[in-house]
Amino acid sequence: MTILHDALAKIQAIDPLLLEKAQAKLDNKTKPLGSLGRLEEFAGRFAAISGSLEPDTAKKVIFTFAADHGVVEEGISAFPKEVTPQMVFNFLSGGAGINVLGRHGGTDVRVVDMGVDYDFGDLPGLIDRKIARGTANIAKGPAMTRQQAVAALEAGIVLANGCRNEGIAMIGTGEMGIGNTTAASAIIATLSGLPVKQVTSRGTGINDAALANKIRVIEQAIQVNRPDPTDALDILTKVGGLEIAGIAGLIIGCAANRIPVVVDGFISTSGALIAVGLNPLIRDYLFAAHESVEIGHRYMLDHLAAEPILDLQLRLGEGTGAALAMGLIEAGVKIMKEMATFSEAGVAEQQQ
């Protein structure tokens, strides 16, 4: 519990003066005031989070956390649970969507086993933080013990601490876990109090009958476990997932280490909700990568008061939306660092 407690205690509010200084710097560049819109917002927030008006963005990492979900036995997914380890192998051999987009953006992709129901042995490239071989079936009882939830959070925090030592400038979140949209919907339903059917959709692509079943299963999970909506750790323990816990921990660790963190889609944002539930200051360290097709995502973003960067109708996860958004955030930072000022370029300033 010490690692979690220390990280949460270390998080400070971002410095509003740095936001102002960054905007003043941007306002002096050869462009009409504010004309680069959200790129300027990204640059300003990046400066305020990292504490620098000249942040280095060369080193970027996405962590893709993998875990299984006992609730898959309720028939809530279009894919069999064997796909979770199969995709881990795919990540490690570079053939998955996140690998392609990571390479495209110059971002390192690191795969973390938080709780896959498969014995990988000593597999090169895989970061082994396995807490259990998947969660228990949330339709029948809690997903994990409170100790397991804390251990998974702390695993994520330790990864972020390591990134600080490596000089990583920006971190993205990602995940793989057959069944994990069920856990994410359960989390936002609990936090928001909204009817389950309003925050639940088709995940990887189930049909109408399976969707009706998925909604029933989530309603049952909430009824059986009665997670406390005001206690993020309780929600995570009862209806969460081990990869979601890893993401939440990573986000906490990023905030504690002043590393901007780019939250991918529906599952990753459920991890962000847990992190922000444990310390509301974390909100200022987040970038919301995109708006997912999953209908519950809009409510998550509202809960975080986060404006997504992209809307490309994505619903793959893995960190794919984060990989794309990181390129846009980096573009904003480069605008702040590299553009010429009016006086450097000898360009006349605005008259009105």
Next chain:
Amino acid sequence: MTILHDALAKIQAIDPLLLEKAQAKLDNKTKPLGSLGRLEEFAGRFAAISGSLEPDTAKKVIFTFAADHGVVEEGISAFPKEVTPQMVFNFLSGGAGINVLGRHGGTDVRVVDMGVDYDFGDLPGLIDRKIARGTANIAKGPAMTRQQAVAALEAGIVLANGCRNEGIAMIGTGEMGIGNTTAASAIIATLSGLPVKQVTSRGTGINDAALANKIRVIEQAIQVNRPDPTDALDILTKVGGLEIAGIAGLIIGCAANRIPVVVDGFISTSGALIAVGLNPLIRDYLFAAHESVEIGHRYMLDHLAAEPILDLQLRLGEGTGAALAMGLIEAGVKIMKEMATFSEAGVAEQQQ
């Protein structure tokens, strides 16, 4: 007139079979069907336009066309017209927004003088296609002669033809020209028949009084010139701009050479409207980079039935939105080319 005529005659409809083949290829990749949303759309359209399921995206170029506008003497801009040549020097020394974003995305930026009211002499790096030292004041008469409009269109076409020979995979449009939102608003007002005030906003950042004046000036320009809404060349000649003509020509040339072309914001899209007005098949070769803050842009996009890729509240022009969108389109193409298939990766397929 031969170059324009030949290019327009050469343009063919894209092959729907290639769209299908691209989707079939994407559907075999290790992801739920359709889960990469618009990235899949970009990949499919890129394949159909270029005629290849394995298009090479290594070489990308943005053309930033610069020109002056006689209408500036009516006080419609927040910046003095001297800023047009000053920004050309800024582009050539690499300090402008488009230079930063071009470098970020690995895209070459080429600057074309279509009609700047300044004698650059023989300036290294500048592509000299000057038709005139700016347009005439559209509040008093036509912007240019029909011969000048055709010459400017043909200059753009010839640039696209050169790119085909160079093996350029994708082209973006951009511009610089103090006063050019006035011309772009006049173009969409003419084409759509909408009231000028509904398609006119603040450009680089004018105040309320200057905006009211700008609207009056555009109304006057349309009244004085009476451009024919059904004749794109007439609209270009009477209320257009030389950089807008260059963009329209470039787009025509891209379609004739089957090169995907990424249209930047408000001004660039006015060029696309002219191109599509001359041959409606061109529509299929366009990607709309982003939705601009300029209120008239929405009507332009509707007119083209184009869905913008980004919404980042940009209003700088130069090609900055195109530079960002090109990175996302390229990401989609790489997904189609580089991701592993289910059988390659040994991953089980969808059950429902």
